[in-house]
Amino acid sequence: xxxxxxxxxxxxxxxxxxxxxxxxxxxxxxxxxxxxxxxxxxxxxxxxxxxxxxxxxxxxxxxxxxxxxxxxxxxxxxxxxxxxxxxxxxxxxxxxxxxxxxxxxxxxxxxxxxxxxxxxxxxxxxxxxxxxxxxxxxxxxxxxxxxxxxxxxxxxxxxxxxxxxxxxxxxxxxxxxxxxxxxxxxxxxxxxxxxxxxxxxxxxxxxxxxxxxxxxxxxxxxxxxxxxxxxxxxxxxxxxxxxxxxxxxxxxxxxxxxxxxxxxxxxxxxxxxxxxxxxxxxxxxxxxxxxxxxxxxxxxxxxxxxxxxxxxxxxxxxxxxxxxxxxxxxxxxxxxxxxxxxxxxxxxxxxxxxxxxxxxxxxxxxxxxxxxxxxxxxxxxx
Amino acid sequence: xxxxxxxxxxxxxxxxxxxxxxxxxxxxxxxxxxxxxxxxxxxxxxxxxxxxxxxxxxxxxxxxxxxxxxxxxxxxxxxxxxxxxxxxxxxxxxxxxxxxxxxxxxxxxxxxxxxxxxxxxxxxxxxxxxxxxxxxxxxxxxxxxxxxxxxxxxxxxxxxxxxxxxxxxxxxxxxxxxxxxxxxxxxxxxxxxxxxxxxxxxxxxxxxxxxxxxxxxxxxxxxxxxxxxxxxxxxxxxxxxxxxxxxxxxxxxxxxxxxxxxxxxxxxxxxxxxxxxxxxxxxxxxxxxxxxxxxxxxxxxxxxxxxxxxxxxxxxxxxxxxxxxxxxxxxxxxxxxxxxxxxxxxxxxxxxxxxxxxxxxxxxxxxxxxxxxxxxxxxxxx
Numbered sequence: 001x002x003x004x005x006x007x008x009x010x011x012x013x014x015x016x017x018x019x020x021x022x023x024x025x026x027x028x029x030x031x032x033x034x035x036x037x038x039x040x041x042x043x044x045x046x047x048x049x050x051x052x053x054x055x056x057x058x059x060x061x062x063x064x065x066x067x068x069x070x071x072x073x074x075x076x077x078x079x080x081x082x083x084x085x086x087x088x089x090x091x092x093x094x095x096x097x098x099x100x101x102x103x104x105x106x107x108x109x110x111x112x113x114x115x116x117x118x119x120x121x122x123x124x125x126x127x128x129x130x131x132x133x134x135x136x137x138x139x140x141x142x143x144x145x146x147x148x149x150x151x152x153x154x155x156x157x158x159x160x161x162x163x164x165x166x167x168x169x170x171x172x173x174x175x176x177x178x179x180x181x182x183x184x185x186x187x188x189x190x191x192x193x194x195x196x197x198x199x200x201x202x203x204x205x206x207x208x209x210x211x212x213x214x215x216x217x218x219x220x221x222x223x224x225x226x227x228x229x230x231x232x233x234x235x236x237x238x239x240x241x242x243x244x245x246x247x248x249x250x251x252x253x254x255x256x257x258x259x260x261x262x263x264x265x266x267x268x269x270x271x272x273x274x275x276x277x278x279x280x281x282x283x284x285x286x287x288x289x290x291x292x293x294x295x296x297x298x299x300x301x302x303x304x305x306x307x308x309x310x311x312x313x314x315x316x317x318x319x320x321x322x323x324x325x326x327x328x329x330x331x332x333x334x335x336x337x338x339x340x341x342x343x344x345x346x347x348x349x350x351x352x353x354x355x356x357x358x359x360x361x362x363x364x365x366x367x368x369x370x371x372x373x374x375x376x377x378x379x380x381x382x
Numbered sequence: 383x384x385x386x387x388x389x390x391x392x393x394x395x396x397x398x399x400x401x402x403x404x405x406x407x408x409x410x411x412x413x414x415x416x417x418x419x420x421x422x423x424x425x426x427x428x429x430x431x432x433x434x435x436x437x438x439x440x441x442x443x444x445x446x447x448x449x450x451x452x453x454x455x456x457x458x459x460x461x462x463x464x465x466x467x468x469x470x471x472x473x474x475x476x477x478x479x480x481x482x483x484x485x486x487x488x489x490x491x492x493x494x495x496x497x498x499x500x501x502x503x504x505x506x507x508x509x510x511x512x513x514x515x516x517x518x519x520x521x522x523x524x525x526x527x528x529x530x531x532x533x534x535x536x537x538x539x540x541x542x543x544x545x546x547x548x549x550x551x552x553x554x555x556x557x558x559x560x561x562x563x564x565x566x567x568x569x570x571x572x573x574x575x576x577x578x579x580x581x582x583x584x585x586x587x588x589x590x591x592x593x594x595x596x597x598x599x600x601x602x603x604x605x606x607x608x609x610x611x612x613x614x615x616x617x618x619x620x621x622x623x624x625x626x627x628x629x630x631x632x633x634x635x636x637x638x639x640x641x642x643x644x645x646x647x648x649x650x651x652x653x654x655x656x657x658x659x660x661x662x663x664x665x666x667x668x669x670x671x672x673x674x675x676x677x678x679x680x681x682x683x684x685x686x687x688x689x690x691x692x693x694x695x696x697x698x699x700x701x702x703x704x705x706x707x708x709x710x711x712x713x714x715x716x717x718x719x720x721x722x723x724x725x726x727x728x729x730x731x732x733x734x735x736x737x738x739x740x741x742x743x744x745x746x747x748x749x750x751x752x753x754x755x756x757x758x759x760x761x762x763x764x
Contacts (some may be wrong), residue, residue, distance in 0.1 A: 047412035108542045109762070120544065124761045131762075151762050158532035161492045161723035162502065169551070172564050182554050183546030328704030358762040379506045380491070380513075380533050381742035 014054070017051060017213065017242055023068050023218045026052045026139040026240055036060035038098035044241070050210060055217070055237035058204040063099040066251050070102035070198035071095050072236065075134065077127040078112040082262035083343070084244040086209050086350070087310050088138045095208070096143060102202060103144045103165055105366075106194035107135055110149040114183035128359045133265050136353040141365035145372075147197065149190060154366065155376040156193055159200065164189035166228040167221070175217045192222040199233040201372050210239040245305040249281025266351070268345035276340040277333070283325070284332030295328035296335070302337035303332075311342040390462035399595065399624055403648040407424040407599045408434045408622055418442035420480035426623065428475050432592060436601070437619035439536035441588040450587040452580035453477050454618065457516065459509040460494040465725070466626040469692050472520045477590070478525060484584060485526045488517060488576035492531040496565035500533070510741045516646050518735040523747035529579065531572060533648050534750065537758040538575055541582065546571035548610040549603070557599045574604040583754050592621040615729070618718075627687040631663025648733070651726035657699060658685055658722040659715070665707070665716030677710035678717070685714075685721035693724040719738075731763050 001294050021028060029052055034045050037060055044050050063069045063077050073088045075081070095101045106132065109123045116123075127148060134146070149156050166188055172185055179185040195218075216238060223235040248260030260279040264274055283301030285291035298304040304325065312318050321338065324330035353364040368376070403410060411434060416427050421444055424433050445451045455461070455470045477483045489512065491505045491689075511532060518530070531538050546568055556568055561567040577600075580589050591601050598620060605617040630642030643659040645654055665683030667673035680686040686707065694700045703720065737744040744759035750758070 020722055022719050055572055110540075113543060120540075121761065127762050148762050149758075150540035150543065154536040157535035157539035158492075158502075161495060162533065164568065165496055167564045168562065169560060169564055169567055178551060180550065181547050182549045182551055182564075182567050182571060183543055185551055185564050186546065187562060269384070358764070363763065378508050378535075379503065379744065380530050 009255045014174070015213075015243065018313050020213055021052050021240075024213070024220070024240075026054045026213075026216060028052050029056070029252040033057065033060070036064065036094075038063070042091060042094045042311050043315075044087065044310065046315070049087075049243075049244075049310060050091070050241045052213065052240040052357050053238055054216075054223075054240075054318065055206075055235060056208070056239055057142045058234070059208040059237045062093075062206045062207070065354075066100070068102070068202055069099055069200070070104060070205060070207045072104045072106070072195050072198065072207055072209050073211065074108060074194060075130055076108045076112045076115075077117060077123055077130045079126055081130055082266045083265070083306070083310075084212075084262065086133065086137070086265060088132055088212075088241070090310075091139040091210055093137050093139055095210075096140060100143065101208075102198050104138055104147065104150060104194070104198050105139075105144065106147040106149065106192065106197075107131070108149055108187070108194075109374070110183065110190060111187045113177070114181055114187060121186065121245070130355045131359060131363055133350070134358075135362060135366070136265075136350050136354050138353060139366070144242045144366050145197075147194065147361055147368070147370055155373055156190060159196070160186070160189040163192040163196075163222075163225045165228055166225045171219070171224075175221055188218065188221045192225045195219065195222045195236045196226055196230065196233050197376075200376055201368075204232055206234060207236040208239055209236050210241065213240040213241055214238055214243075218244045221268040228364065242281075242309075244309055245302045247275060247279040247302055249300065249302055263343060265347060265351040267347060269342075269348065272344045272347065273337070273340040274337045276343070280306075280336055280339070282332045282334070284303050286334070289332070291331060296330075296332055298325050301325065301332070301335065303336045305344060307339050311339065311346055393472070395575040397595075397625065402595055403434050403622075406435045406591065406593075406595070406602070406622075408410065408598060408620065410434050410659065411438070415439065415442070418446065420445070420477075424473060424476045425695050425697075426469060426692065428697070429690060430624075431469075431626075431746060432473070432621050432623045434595065434622040434623065436598075436605075436622075437588075437617060438590065438621055439620045440616070444476065445477075450484070450584055452486060452584070452587060452589045453593050454486045454488070454580065454589055455573070456488040456490060457512055458490045458494045458503055460498050460500060461508055462488055463512055463515045463647045464691075465647070465688070466594075466644065468519070468647060470540055470594075470623070471516055472692075473592055475519050475521055476590075478522060482525065483590075484580050484598075485521055486529065486576070486580050488529040488531065488579075489513070490531055490572065490576075492572060493569045496561075496563055496569060513741060513745055514603075514736045515732070516708075517737050517744060517748070518732050521748070526748050527579075527583075527750055528745055528748040529750070537750065537755055538572060541575040541578075541758065542568070542571040545578075545604075545607045545611055547572040548607045549575060549583060550552070553606075553689065554603070557603055563602045568601065571607070572605045573600045574607045575685065577601065577604045577618045578608055578612065578615050579758075582758055583750075584614050586614055589618040590618060590621055592619050594623040594625055596625075604640055614699040624691075626691055626727065627684050629663070629684055630659060631684055645725060645729075649726075649729060650745040654726045654729065655719070657720045658725070662688075662718055662721070662764050664696065664714045664718070666717070670713070673713060674710045677708045678712075678714055680704045680707050681705070683714070683717065685718045689724060693721065693728055702711050711713045 032043050071092045073092045092103050096103050112123050221236040226233050263275055265368050280302040284296035350365050388763045399526050416423050419427055453474045474485045478485050491509050496506050601620040608615050643657055662684040668679035
């Protein structure tokens with residue numbers, strides 16, 4: 001039995017996604033729950049990449065009735081974004097298109113400053129680049145709000161202060177361990193603010209938080225705080241995903257700090273082909289004749305898994321690839337080339353949508369309006 | 383030997399001000415240091431109410447050379463202000479008049495929310511009233527900045543985040559004990575921000591923090607953080623005061639939560655007279671004839687001590703009162719009446735200067751300007 005560690009700050013070992021749910025106390029999505037999402041269900045749901053949840057039913061029920069719903073999905077801007085960072089945003093965009101959901105996107109520059117050996121200047125350079133990638137997803141500016149913790153501190157800090165009062169150091173450390181500094185100890189209150197912002201702006205309604213399963217503790221802490229502090233909000237729902245496979249294989253999450261490189265959102269076709277060809281763990285046989293005879297295993301083949309997780313929407317095509325791979329007809333190199341091209345197609349389209357121009361201008365339509373800000377701000381000067 | 387406790391959150395027992403300096407590692411002011419302040423020295427210095435310090439010489443030297451200096455003195459708005467809260471502000475005003483010092487006045491509504499069983503709404507009502515009392519002191523709006531933590535969170539939180547990274551939970555708890563919530567654990571970083579703000583706005587220069595001695599740990603934590611984090615600021619200096627005597631006597635600090643009532647800044651002459659007559663601990667004899675014969679003890683007489691600490695500026699008059707009291711010529715009731723009238727004179731003048739009108743308007747000339755705010759703010763949106 002492999003052991004594994006999953007916290008918001010470390011994912012190690014081979015992750016057993018079902019044991020993780022037991023540990024975290026979340027539930028695997030049922031077929032009925034997946035069918036409650038707008039149909040046809042997004043491939044991330046169909047293929048159970050988003051595989052578990054907490055209070056998802058209230059969100060889907062409200063969305064079905066065309067009631068107000070929102071989605072919160074954020075980004076910790078501590079480096080360039082790679083493939084594993086972007087799929088929650090495309091999923092949020094699908095929900096926005098299908099349900100009219102408000103999408104709130106917090107960038108936790110404060111958290112990354114507290115947790116990493118980086119200066120604010122460095123983090124803010126990443127923040128600017130990450131914001132261009134997030135905007136490339138194509139959110140509706142009328143329905144989307146981007147929050148940068150330090151730039152929107154006028155609303156974030158007073159609300160975080162409210163929630164911080166409900167979180168004892170002991171409860172915080174039970175979830176996160178002892179933080180390296182008092183900033184990271186305070187941060188869960190900032191995260192709670194992120195998750196409750198849509199309700200604080202638009203009134204109580206179901207909020208869905210689609211996140212990789214390692215971020216679930218944040219949601220649990222927030223749900224506890226929300227229940228204690230505010231009687232005018234409902235607990236945010238969590239939709240939990242598996243980790244996009246690492247190029248080098250294994251169960252942990254894709255990360256730019258792994259040995260095998262991650263595929264960056266800025267990579268060009270040639271780079272993607274090289275990275276996949278060189279680093280993607282193969283489920284094929286090492287000998288060509290043997291592969292032709294016995295076939296490969298798509299279940300452990302990272303090129304196939306990347307297609308399965310996100311980059312091939314066509315279920316029939318995916319099935320064909322798996323069949324041909326298992327039969328030995330499709331070679332590992334061919335499968336890699338196919339996957340690299342689908343990924344590169346995706347990235348080229350994404351890159352073409354990345355906005356240029358001064359970052360303040362391109363983000364402006366997505367920032368909290370003055371009226372929204374007033375609604376959220378404290379009361380001394382009215 | 384009496385034992386006593388002094389932390390930023392508790393002052394108990396008979397305070398031994400010299401032992402306290404040993405504990406805190408600060409130095410009693412020398413006559414030469416007092417002579418370095420603008421002359422004639424303020425009675426709070428002459429009479430050693432401000433009795434100790436840390437790095438005071440750099441402040442007085444710069445002030446003497448007409449260089450930039452600043453004073454930071456704040457207020458935790460958890461209730462109405464009483465006499466014990468106001469003397470540091472009048473002292474700051476004296477320094478501003480005499481040296482041209484910038485005066486920065488942070489109102490820590492966040493801290494009080496974290497530390498007290500009060501809502502933000504309650505705290506913000508106190509904040510508004512406290513602000514009127516602070517403005518009644520008569521600061522120069524060109525040289526004075528008022529910061530309300532949650533209202534100025536756009537600058538306070540990003541800076542506090544910077545400093546928070548340098549403060550481990552262990553170091554924080556060594557000074558403050560385990561906080562009741564993660565907000566109060568984060569607060570020392572906010573306090574560090576307060577104390578460094580003048581230098582962050584105006585460039586490096588000596589800053590003096592005149593505070594009651596129980597607040598010294600805040601300054602020490604801030605000095606440590608400043609040294610670690612910023613090489614473009616100098617450590618703030620502390621000027622430490624004794625506690626204004628409680629009406630009921632004893633060595634602790636005057637507080638509205640004591641059994642004997644504090645004198646509020648809003649009290650009228652009749653109320654002051656009643657409180658002093660009824661509650662001020664007397665150094666006189668219980669029997670009139672005995673008093674006439676043996677006299678009273680001004681050292682323990684709270685009416686006399688209030689005059690000595692702040693309310694009688696005239697040294698000769700104060701001496702005359704002490705002499706007459708010791709000789710028995712001046713009765714306890716007469717001394718009380720004299721003290722109550724001096725206090726009421728002070729309060730009536732103070733109250734007459736309290737600004738009326740919408741709080742946002744009256745505070746506006748004292749808030750950070752847009753240019754100052756830009757200088758302090760983080761860098762994502764420029």
